Amino acid sequence: SAVISQKPSRDICQRGTSLTIQCQVDSQVTMMFWYRQQPGQSLTLIATANQGSEATYESGFVIDKFPISRPNLTFSTLTVSNMSPEDSSIYLCSVWRAGELFFGEGSRLTVL
Amino acid sequence: ELKVEQNPLFLSMQEGKNYTIYCNYSTTSDRLYWYRQDPGKSLESLFVLLSNGAVKQEGRLMASLDTKARLSTLHITAAVHDLSATYFCAVDLPSGYALNFGKGTSLLVTP
Numbered sequence: 001s002a003v004i005s006q007k008p009s010r011d012i013c014q015r016g017t018s019l020t021i022q023c024q025v026d027s028q029v030t031m032m033f034w035y036r037q038q039p040g041q042s043l044t045l046i047a048t049a050n051q052g053s054e055a056t057y058e059s060g061f062v063i064d065k066f067p068i069s070r071p072n073l074t075f076s077t078l079t080v081s082n083m084s085p086e087d088s089s090i091y092l093c094s095v096w097r098a099g100e101l102f103f104g105e106g107s108r109l110t111v112l
Numbered sequence: 113e114l115k116v117e118q119n120p121l122f123l124s125m126q127e128g129k130n131y132t133i134y135c136n137y138s139t140t141s142d143r144l145y146w147y148r149q150d151p152g153k154s155l156e157s158l159f160v161l162l163s164n165g166a167v168k169q170e171g172r173l174m175a176s177l178d179t180k181a182r183l184s185t186l187h188i189t190a191a192v193h194d195l196s197a198t199y200f201c202a203v204d205l206p207s208g209y210a211l212n213f214g215k216g217t218s219l220l221v222t223p
Binding site: 108 | 145152153154155157160162200202205207209210211212213214215216
């Protein structure tokens, strides 16, 4: 299995602020994926992060709101910008390993 | 639009009983994934089904895949309280790089 570490594990944020979530993987991977899980909901793919290129965003998600960095093959960040209460969610990063998609522990954000 | 539909969405069952969760999907994917999520936790991979007719079992859970019917089932045998969790099925997105998830089935096993 893959070891995926996310920081912070949880945070409470004020409306209008931004927060950056970090994701560290135990070995090099080509793609890293960022998902959002709103309260009581399923997972929705935000974007795919490739090292050395801009992230690819899914419909409904834009770079200005969710800028992503991928400086190397083991690390990525997702920023949630200008937060509103609707951004209160769990944000998960994930990677493939041996044909399975593994997830980090998630970053639970609450926006007041 | 790719759809992944699970039913039921909520399931309360008694210990010792059997039940099946269904996952229908609209794509032609040959692969299907089952995950478990405990409250406040991340997702844990349960099964990866790679071809038509695939069947995998782990303890009291058995998953199967019928790609022609675009249907996967997760069968629970003699349920125990520890199986209480939310179960998600997922299929490959058309891009082939990530997964699209169903809404999840919230399972509660009661004495």
